[in-house]
Amino acid sequence: MTRANDYAIEVENLTKRYGGVLAVDDISFTVKIGEVFALLGPNGAGKTTAVEIIDTIRTPTSGKVSILGMDVSKKKYDIVRRIGVLPQGFSSFDRITVRETLQYYARLYRGRNTDIDRLIELVNLKDKSKEQYRNLSGGLRQRLGIALALVHDPEVVFLDEPTTGLDPRARHEVWEVLQGLKEEGKTVLLTTHYMEEAELLADTVAIISRGKIIAMGSPGELIETNANYQILTLRSADEKVFEIVRKLGFEPVLYNSDKIKIRVEHTEGVQQILSAIKEGGASYLGLDVRKPNLEEVFLKLTGEALHDGHIGEEGSA
Template sequence: MTIEAEYAIEVEKLTKRYGDLLAVNDISFNVRKGEVFALLGPNGAGKTTTVEIIDTIRTPTSGKVRLLGMDVTKKKHDIVPRIGVLPQGFSSFDRITVRSTMQYYSRLFCCIDPDIDGLIELVNLKDKAEVQYKNLSGGLRQRLGIAIALVNDPEVVFLDEPTTGLDPRARREVWEVLLGLKKKGKTVFLTTHYMEEAELLADTVAIVSKGKIIATGSPVELIESNSNYLIVTLQSVDEKTLAVVRKMGFEPVSDPHENIRVRVEGTDDVRKILNGVEDAGASFLSLDVRKPNLEEVFLKLTGEALHEGPTGGMGAK
């Protein structure tokens, strides 16, 4: 009788050095079977190195990694048929259609008979089956990459930044596909620097920074345990409001859209602000009180933004 491992992935004191650079620094974590696990962190944090050690492509400097109960440095041949990989920056044959590409990759796993039409349907590429790779948009290319990663019906799927560089709509369409994988009970190991992605898809998130895991838990747990404050936004304020809130001892931040944002400790502070604004005869149109999101938690823990650009760099507003 074989004993089924409880965890799909077990990582113990994993370290990877490239010369003087400590890219992965003594990290440990487990991934349960059937869960979506996300490594969330900025560029250079060590995500790809970690994934590619777990999926047998790179070799660790030290530490132990077991995948489906097997040592990744010793059982590569037994592991590879049971996993699927979408590498970061995936690309495929330019002038080959979706269907032919899928047929080619399925031939690489020569012992099985994959349901190519089913996979094409799973990633919503039915209408594109006869389109060449070079004519697919970024989102469609990534969905083809996911279908390729599934061609051997793997138990564990590794997706390294599956939505980086996609526009919001294409990103959402990839999320739909990943939610489908989750429903099918696959173990999914995801890396991302989009907190919305981790928040929406992952059962467990490990926040990584500079080769270290600095927090692990469900998105809700991470937010609960790292956010002892609320964010209050007053919308469409008049000129007086900012000064009034500042005078009460808070540190409001204003934006160009006549909103001000304040970090407060609890609901008593919210009441204090509302009363103070009213007493001073200042005004605002609406009020929003919320807990910090995962990106703000990340910023608080690391002091660095997850990614640059219009949707990134929340700052400690």
């Protein structure tokens, strides 16, 4: 096995056009071997189109993609043996059991000695191994999908929105499986519109909006560079608090009967606000100071919300 460099994935000026619509607009990035790389963006940003070109499902309009040093447009057949894919909206044969499905996919990779039991354990499906696919819940289906992507012990794993549509518990169960992959040292390309997912799992995050990568780096770097402030939240504060904060020259980013949220550049600002409230005789029931997250980075960079859900700002506040 020869490899030209340490990159598992190299994407150069990748563009995909559907009629007049640019789904993917000239993106370039590299993923190192052993790295977990996340493409983060809202629905319709072009994440899936990009990843489907990279994992050989679609063909690009222009640009070049190499996986493990091989051009995807020329070496598809060699590449598919070395990558594992969980496509978006994964589905499988309704009346085939978990174990049979794994055995079938293992057979497609020309019968290497696959340890089906280990895979079933890895994705925690031991109790369900004799269950037919149609009887599995959404979370279990996704876990089977992940196991199928790993059935031939691939070098690079593509997971396209692995937790979309799952309830929070099922999502956490999938994250546990993905953290296991990370510990095993697999190269993973992940797409998601959950910033928690990207923050928790990815070494590198590329924020994608309208087909373009608008920022890229580790979650810490992205936050540091793009959102160098703190967020102070005061719960059940009375109206006086609002007045005091404004008098001090801070403009609350959120104000309602439940809470006031204030963006503060330095820690001293927090102290200043708290003392002013105390002196003014106003009251509040609880407070929380935290660093911004990728959701806020995204908001700042694009001016649009990452998704309609409540995870992120509200969920972690």
